[in-house]
Amino acid sequence: MTIILKLLNQKRRRIMNNFCIGIQNKCSSLGLVSGILKDQRGVIMIMFALLLPILVGVIGLGVEVGSWYYAKRNLQSAADGAAVAALFEVRSGSDADTILDKAKEEATANGWDETAGDTLTAVSPPTSGSFVDDTLAVEVNVTKSIDLLFASIFLSNAVTANSRAVARLQASSEACILALNDSADEALNFSGNTSVTLTGCAIAANSSSDTAIDGNGNFDVTADCASTVGNTELESPDLTLTDCTSTVTGALAIDDPYEDLPSPTIDASCLEDGFTNQNGNVTVSPGRYCNGFGANGGTITFESGTYVIDEGDFNVNGNATIVEEAGGTGVTIILTDSSGGDDPGRINNINGGAEITLSAPTTGDYAGVLFYQEKTAQSSDTNVINGGADITLQGAIYFPKENVTITGNSSLSAGCIQIIADTVSFSGDATLQNNCDSAGTSPITINQGIGLVE
Numbered sequence: 001m002t003i004i005l006k007l008l009n010q011k012r013r014r015i016m017n018n019f020c021i022g023i024q025n026k027c028s029s030l031g032l033v034s035g036i037l038k039d040q041r042g043v044i045m046i047m048f049a050l051l052l053p054i055l056v057g058v059i060g061l062g063v064e065v066g067s068w069y070y071a072k073r074n075l076q077s078a079a080d081g082a083a084v085a086a087l088f089e090v091r092s093g094s095d096a097d098t099i100l101d102k103a104k105e106e107a108t109a110n111g112w113d114e115t116a117g118d119t120l121t122a123v124s125p126p127t128s129g130s131f132v133d134d135t136l137a138v139e140v141n142v143t144k145s146i147d148l149l150f151a152s153i154f155l156s157n158a159v160t161a162n163s164r165a166v167a168r169l170q171a172s173s174e175a176c177i178l179a180l181n182d183s184a185d186e187a188l189n190f191s192g193n194t195s196v197t198l199t200g201c202a203i204a205a206n207s208s209s210d211t212a213i214d215g216n217g218n219f220d221v222t223a224d225c226a227s228t229v230g231n232t233e234l235e236s237p238d239l240t241l242t243d244c245t246s247t248v249t250g251a252l253a254i255d256d257p258y259e260d261l262p263s264p265t266i267d268a269s270c271l272e273d274g275f276t277n278q279n280g281n282v283t284v285s286p287g288r289y290c291n292g293f294g295a296n297g298g299t300i301t302f303e304s305g306t307y308v309i310d311e312g313d314f315n316v317n318g319n320a321t322i323v324e325e326a327g328g329t330g331v332t333i334i335l336t337d338s339s340g341g342d343d344p345g346r347i348n349n350i351n352g353g354a355e356i357t358l359s360a361p362t363t364g365d366y367a368g369v370l371f372y373q374e375k376t377a378q379s380s381d382t383n384v385i386n387g388g389a390d391i392t393l394q395g396a397i398y399f400p401k402e403n404v405t406i407t408g409n410s411s412l413s414a415g416c417i418q419i420i421a422d423t424v425s426f427s428g429d430a431t432l433q434n435n436c437d438s439a440g441t442s443p444i445t446i447n448q449g450i451g452l453v454e
Contacts, residue, residue: 072161072163074110074111075111075112075142075144075161075162075163076163076165077110077111078106078107078110078111078112078142078163079107079140079141079142079163079164079165080165080167080452081106081107081109081110082103082104082106082107082110082112082120082122082140082142082165083103083122083138083139083140083165083166083167083452084106084167084450084452085102085103085105085106086099086100086102086103086106086122086124086138086140086167087124087137087138087167087168087169087450088102088450089102090124090138091169091252091255091450093255096123099122099124099138100120100121100122103120103122103140104120107120107140107142112142112144113144116144116145117145118142118143118144118145119142119143120140120141120142120143121140121141122138122139122140123138123139124137124138124139125137125138125139126138126139126166127139129164129166129454130453130454131166131168131453131454134168136168136169137166137167137168137169137453138166138167138168139164139165139166139454140164140165140166140167141162141163141164142162142163142164143160143161143162143163144160144161145159145160145161146159146160146161164454165452165454166452166453166454167450167451167452167453168450168451168453169445169450170450170451173201173202173224173225173243173244173445173446174201174202174434174436174443174444174445174446175201175202175203175204175227175254175418175444175445175446176198176200176201176202176203176417176418176419176432176433176434176444177198177201177202177203177204177223177418177419177424177432178203178204178205178206178254178257178418178419178420178421178424178444179204179205179206179207179212179421179422179423179424180206180256180400180420180421180422181205181206181207181379181422181423182206182207182208182229182253183207183208183209184207184209184212184422184423185207185209185210185211185212185214186209186211186212186214186423186425187205187206187207187209187212187213187423187424188203188204188205188207188212188213188214188228188423188424188425189213189214189215189423189424189425189426190214190215190216190217190219190221190234190238190425190426190427191215191216191217191219191425191426191427192217192218192219192427192428193217193218193219194215194217194218194219194220194221194426194427194428194429194430195219195220195221195429195430196219196220196221196222196223196426196429196430196431196432197222197430197431197432198221198222198223198224198432198433198434199431199432199433199434200224200433200434200435201223201224201432201433201434202223202224202225202226202227202243202244202446203221203223203225203226203227204226204227204228204251204254204444204446205227205228205229205230206228206229206253206254207228207229207230208229208230209230209231210230210231211230211231211232211233212228212229212230212231212232213226213228213232213234213247214232214233214234215234215238215239219238219426220237220238220239220240221234221238221239221240221426222240222242223239223240223241223242224241224242224243224244225241225243225244225247225248225446226239226241226244226247226248227247227248227251227254227446228247228248228249228251229250229251229252229253230249230250231249231250232247232249234247235247248446251446254444254445254446256400256420257396257420257441257442257443257444258369258372258396258398258400258420258442259400261365261366261369261372261398262365263336263374264306264308264334264336266288266308266310266336266338267287267288267308269288270288270289270290270310271285271287271288271289272284272287272289272290272293273289273290273291274290274291274292274312275289275292275293275294276292276293276294276295276296277294277295277296277297277298277300277320278296278297278298279296279297279298280298280299281298281299281300281301282298282299282300282301283300283301283302283303283325284300284301284302284303284307285303285305286303286304286305286306286307287307287308288308288310289307289308289309289310289312290310290311290312291310291311291312292309292311292312292313292314292315292345293307293309293312293313293314293315293333294313294315294316294317295315295316295317295320295322295354296317296318296320297318297319297320298320298321299320299321299322299323300320300321300322300323301323301324301325302322302323302324302325302328302331302358303325303328304324304325304328304329304330304331304361305331305332306331306332306334306366307331307332307333307334308334308336309333309334309335309336309345310336310337310338310345311336311337311338311339311341311343311344311345312345313335313345313346313347313348314333314335314345314346314347314348314371315347315348315349316349316350316351316354316356317349317351317354318353318354319353319354320354320355321354321355321356322354322355322356322357322358323356323357323358324357324358324359328359329361329362329363330359330360330361330362330395330440331358331359331360331361331370332360332361332366332369332370332371332372333370333371333372334366334372334373334374335347335371335372335373335374335377336373336374336376337374337376341376342376342377342378343377343378344373344374344376344377345373346373346377346381346382346383346399346402347371347383347384347385347404348383348384349384349386350384350385350386350391351384351385351386351408353390354390354391355390355391356390356391356392356393357392357393358370358392358393358394358395359393359394359395359439360394360395360396360439360440360441361440362438362439362440363440367440367441368395368396368418368436368439368440368441368442369395369396369398369441370393370394370395370396370397371395371396371397371398371399372396372398373398373399373400373401373402375400375401376401377399377401377402378401378402379401379402379403379422380402381402381403382402382403382404382405383399383402383403383404383405383421384405384407385404385405385406385407386405386406386407386408386428393417394415394416394417394439395416395417395418395439395440395441396418396419396420396441396442397417397418397419397420397421398418398420398421399420399421399422400420400421400422401422402421402422403421403422403423403424403425404419404421404423404424404425405424405425405426405427406419406424406425406426406427406428406430407426407427407428408428408429409428409429409430415433415435415436415439416433416434416435416436416439416441417432417433417434418434418436418441418444419432420444
């Protein structure tokens with residue numbers, strides 16, 4: 001069989017040779033063409049040449065999409081920063097234009113460019129999302145136009161990136177003691193053999209001092225939380241916090257909850273001049289009391305309303321008793337100086353065996369305010385509640401320019417007590433509660449950190 005195949009091959013070569021000789025060099029040409037057609041390397045080169053623009057486009061588009069992602073991340077940073085900046089303004093009570101301007105200022109620092117057609121809106125409360133109508137939150141929406149490169153082959157218009165952020169005040173607790181002074185040492189101070197128990201509330205000081213909250217002596221204080229703009233060295237066992245793990249230092253200053261209280265309407269004539277009750281039972285009516293108000297004994301029944309003590313002190317001594325009329329709607333006692341001077345009266349003393357049972361009104365201009373000393377006062381004076389007084393008060397004791405000192409053994413035992421003063425001192429035992437849901441008071445919200453919630 002092998003011999004036969006060899007003979008056939010020899011015969012085929014002779015035929016081909018004769019054929020090539022007959023047609024001269026055609027055979028060489030046919031071999032060249034056949035070789036080219038059989039060589040697959042040429043096909044690959046042709047295909048690569050045809051696909052190269054597409055490959056370059058896909059790679060370029062991938063790079064461009066990556067740049068879009070990077071721009072989107074930067075835009076989200078701009079939205080986040082703008083929301084936080086806007087919330088600071090919301091917290092400060094700024095108007096809508098100021099809130100928007102601050103948001104744009106912060107967004108610009110993060111690459112947002114209004115001159116390039118980028119847009120930004122900032123609204124409080126938010127109009128969408130989980131925090132709609134939440135007055136403690138602000139919503140920011142930003143857009144940015146992104147120019148096209150390779151993507152312009154497929155898209156005719158620029159890409160618009162959108163980002164949204166919502167920032168919200170994070171409130172941890174409410175205070176019932178607030179020292180407003182922004183720099184005083186020992187703005188909130190505890191001294192002597194003092195035991196202060198605050199139920200359902202916290203203590204706070206707006207002072208930036210390193211000793212904004214301080215104490216000395218054998219004292220102990222129990223509160224839900226503590227907060228100060230500055231610092232404090234108080235710690236357990238002198239200071240026991242039931243809800244917070246430690247005092248918040250470097251905190252935001254707390255807004256004065258009664259800063260916008262109006263000045264009282266001053267009657268043309270004095271209802272009483274130098275009123276003092278020594279004994280017996282008397283009933284007093286709202287109005288203007290000139291040159292002080294004193295109770296040295298007996299029982300004084302207050303009718304509901306606003307009592308303006310003009311240029312004189314509020315003084316309760318001995319075995320005096322002060323109560324509000326049965327079924328009354330609340331009492332506000334305002335200390336002022338109608339002469340335009342800076343010396344309104346003060347709480348000179350509430351001491352001895354005095355008993356006081358009073359509640360603030362729950363509605364009206366002075367809702368929740370029991371004692372109010374106008375801001376014209378000199379900050380060097382002191383208002384004193386002391387000496388074993390049995391006091392049942394409900395409402396705010398508001399002395400924004402002077403000190404309030406609690407001494408002796410004072411039991412402020414009603415359901416809602418707030419002490420807001422320039423500085424606050426305790427040098428005796430005191431028990432305060434802060435169940436103010438229905439008392440008409442304005443909340444003293446502390447530790448208002450700012451968080452991005454959406």
